[in-house]
Every structure is written in structure tokens, then in C-alpha cells.
Amino acid sequence: MMRSALLRACAVAAACAVLAGCGSDDESTGSFPSAVTAAPGSGTVVRDPAQLSASLLAAGDLPGEFSVVPPRTPADDTPVPPAAPTDPPDCGRLLSPIAEQWPGSSAAASVQFAGPSYATIDIDAASYPDAALSAAFDALQAQPRRCAAYSGDDAGVHIDYRTTALSQPPAGDASSAFTLTADSEGLTLTSSTALVQVGNTLVQVVVTAPETVDPGVLADLTAAQVRKLRG
Numbered sequence: 001m002m003r004s005a006l007l008r009a010c011a012v013a014a015a016c017a018v019l020a021g022c023g024s025d026d027e028s029t030g031s032f033p034s035a036v037t038a039a040p041g042s043g044t045v046v047r048d049p050a051q052l053s054a055s056l057l058a059a060g061d062l063p064g065e066f067s068v069v070p071p072r073t074p075a076d077d078t079p080v081p082p083a084a085p086t087d088p089p090d091c092g093r094l095l096s097p098i099a100e101q102w103p104g105s106s107a108a109a110s111v112q113f114a115g116p117s118y119a120t121i122d123i124d125a126a127s128y129p130d131a132a133l134s135a136a137f138d139a140l141q142a143q144p145r146r147c148a149a150y151s152g153d154d155a156g157v158h159i160d161y162r163t164t165a166l167s168q169p170p171a172g173d174a175s176s177a178f179t180l181t182a183d184s185e186g187l188t189l190t191s192s193t194a195l196v197q198v199g200n201t202l203v204q205v206v207v208t209a210p211e212t213v214d215p216g217v218l219a220d221l222t223a224a225q226v227r228k229l230r231g
Contacts (some may be wrong), residue, residue, distance in 0.1 A: 124204050163181075
């Protein structure tokens with residue numbers, strides 16, 4: 001939950017995370033530029049989730065000391081907390097896996113890594129047939145634009161969210177990026193996100209840390225993920 005993440009961030013507020021800068025000199029551009037147009041699909045659709053999962057970055061591909069967060073299994077008996085409500089409600093889907101934001105994928109996969117100072121890296125991908133690819137890419141780009149400023153309530157704690165465009169080098173066949181900042185009771189959590197098309201696969205790379213994420217780290221991770229998807 002975002003509230004618990006903000007509380008954990010408080011414990012390291014005096015220090016920068018490995019992936020975080022200690023100031024506000026990120027490369028956010030503020031207002032969003034024109035939307036990027038998806039490239040034509042290659043016709044090669046991934047239909048095996050295991051194949052797609054093998055194409056995602058592994059712990060050995062990451063900088064610093066990051067480890068894979070084991071996915072939940074049917075045997076897990078720890079209840080999953082309900083999603084905290086947001087206003088508007090649709091903005092609560094921001095940063096959700098691509099396949100959950102836009103239906104119709106032929107395969108989907110995701111991985112999460114935990115690092116020092118409560119930094120996390122989340123990568124997920126979904127492969128779409130040619131007919132659905134452009135609509136999915138457009139919808140994912142539109143979400144942070146619609147949710148430029150919104151609010152949430154997590155266990156009675158008010159959280160303010162805002163999204164801004166993030167300048168990143170071009171990646172894959174088409175790409176865009178944004179930053180989501182969550183503020184609550186003087187605590188700040190920042191998620192820098194890249195959305196990239198590689199053939200018929202859309203991939204989302206999210207780097208989250210207390211304070212500010214170095215945009216160069218996101219760019220390097222995104223480039224590495226594109227190379228791995230392309231084989």
C-alpha cells in the first residue's frame with residue numbers, strides 16, 4: 001500500500017536511496033508533450049507467459065544490490081490489502097501492470113525487485129496482436145495525462161498524487177515516460193516510469209524511491225530491457 005511505502009520512506013528520509021538523487025534536479029519537463037504514435041506491429045505476438053517472463057530483466061542485470069521479490073502463490077495465506085480508493089477512481093490504476101490496465105493481451109509477465117533504502121524496481125510486459133497494439137499504447141499514455149493531479153485515502157491517511165512528463169532518450173520502437181509523486185504528511189515517494197513498445201510487446205519499467213529518482217537510472221534500465229526483449 002502507498003501509505004506503508006511512505007512510512008518506510010520516512011525511515012530513510014535523511015539519506016538518499018541508491019537510485020535516488022538528493023535534490024529536485026530531476027529532468028521532468030512538467031506538462032506533457034504530444035502523445036507518441038505506436039509503431040506498426042511486427043506480427044510476432046508472444047503467447048507464452050513463461051517466454052515473456054524470461055525476456056524480462058533479472059537481478060543480475062540490475063545495478064546495486066537488488067533481489068527478486070517472490071511472487072505470491074496459491075499457498076500464500078496473507079491477505080492482500082484492498083486497493084486504496086482515489087479521486088478520480090480510475091487514477092488508482094496508474095502503475096498497475098499493463099495487462100490489467102488494458103485487456104486483450106496474448107501473454108503477460110511481471111517481476112519486482114527490492115533494493116537498499118526501500119528502493120524498488122517493477123517491470124511488467126504484455127504482448128498484443130497487431131489490431132490491439134496501437135489502442136493499448138494510446139490508452140497507457142493517456143492515463144498519466146488524465147491523472148495529472150489526484151488524491152487518495154489509505155487507511156484514513158490523505159495522499160496527494162501528481163504526474164509530470166519525464167524527459168528520457170528514445171527507446172524501442174516507441175516510448176514515453178512520466179513521474180508519479182505521492183506526498184503525505186511531509187513524506188514523498190517518487191516513481192519514474194517508462195512505457196516502451198518493442199514489436200508487439202509493451203513493457204513498463206518503474207523505479208520507485210524516497211525523494212527523487214535519477215532519470216539516468218531509468219534510462220539505463222529501459223535500454224537494457226529493450227535489448228533483452230530484442231534478444
